[in-house]
Amino acid sequence: xxxxxxxxxxxxxxxxxxxxxxxxxxxxxxxxxxxxxxxxxxxxxxxxxxxxxxxxxxxxxxxxxxxxxxxxxxxxxxxxxxxxxxxxxxxxxxxxxxxxxxxxxxxxxxxxxxxx
Amino acid sequence: xxxxxxxxxxxxxxxxxxxxxxxxxxxxxxxxxxxxxxxxxxxxxxxxxxxxxxxxxxxxxxxxxxxxxxxxxxxxxxxxxxxxxxxxxxxxxxxxxxxxxxxxxxxxxxxxx
Numbered sequence: 001x002x003x004x005x006x007x008x009x010x011x012x013x014x015x016x017x018x019x020x021x022x023x024x025x026x027x028x029x030x031x032x033x034x035x036x037x038x039x040x041x042x043x044x045x046x047x048x049x050x051x052x053x054x055x056x057x058x059x060x061x062x063x064x065x066x067x068x069x070x071x072x073x074x075x076x077x078x079x080x081x082x083x084x085x086x087x088x089x090x091x092x093x094x095x096x097x098x099x100x101x102x103x104x105x106x107x108x109x110x111x112x113x114x115x116x
Numbered sequence: 117x118x119x120x121x122x123x124x125x126x127x128x129x130x131x132x133x134x135x136x137x138x139x140x141x142x143x144x145x146x147x148x149x150x151x152x153x154x155x156x157x158x159x160x161x162x163x164x165x166x167x168x169x170x171x172x173x174x175x176x177x178x179x180x181x182x183x184x185x186x187x188x189x190x191x192x193x194x195x196x197x198x199x200x201x202x203x204x205x206x207x208x209x210x211x212x213x214x215x216x217x218x219x220x221x222x223x224x225x226x227x228x229x
């Protein structure tokens with residue numbers, strides 16, 4: 001079963017360092033999403049791609065955040081100059097529009113970031 | 117803007133008891149509504165969804181939800197819970213043509229033996 005895969009699962013870093021997370025979506029899915037989930041909150045939308053095109057970005061995605069999906073397959077989310085407020089679980093999800101948009105997203109297990 | 121409110125952050129119930137997790141939505145356009153479940157150390161997965169049609173929606177693991185337009189609610193129910201239902205449950209919404217889901221804050225369901 002090749003679901004959505006995220007790496008690394010856990011990352012501890014010092015404030016000011018850069019971190020990068022990778023997401024491998026389900027292979028036939030052309031849409032890929034990034035969400036952020038902080039303790040006690042629901043997931044918050046960050047950005048989404050259709051193939052390699054980044055079509056929407058949330059205001060939550062500050063200039064220190066950049067996401068790419070260069071070949072329309074895997075995606076990376078980079079956070080530069082990390083701050084303690086960036087500590088969260090970063091979730092990746094994918095979907096396929098085949099059959100029409102149903103809102104069903106397939107989530108990975110997340111990448112937990114702790115900024116010291 | 118679309119939003120959902122989950123009225124209970126935690127719900128403790130005894131095993132085999134019925135449970136209802138409450139969700140109210142806010143939207144000025146046609147909505148799609150979802151319940152996702154997050155088991156410990158696992159990713160979120162879809163429990164059920166309402167897109168159109170019958171207002172009573174059945175999902176996996178014996179859960180069901182009812183879309184109530186007049187009360188702007190989409191409460192999740194199960195007649196008899198099991199220990200394995202222990203998880204965090206998220207209500208979410210989107211609208212036709214939109215690509216992002218808007219999630220509620222989640223309800224932690226704890227099952228006591």
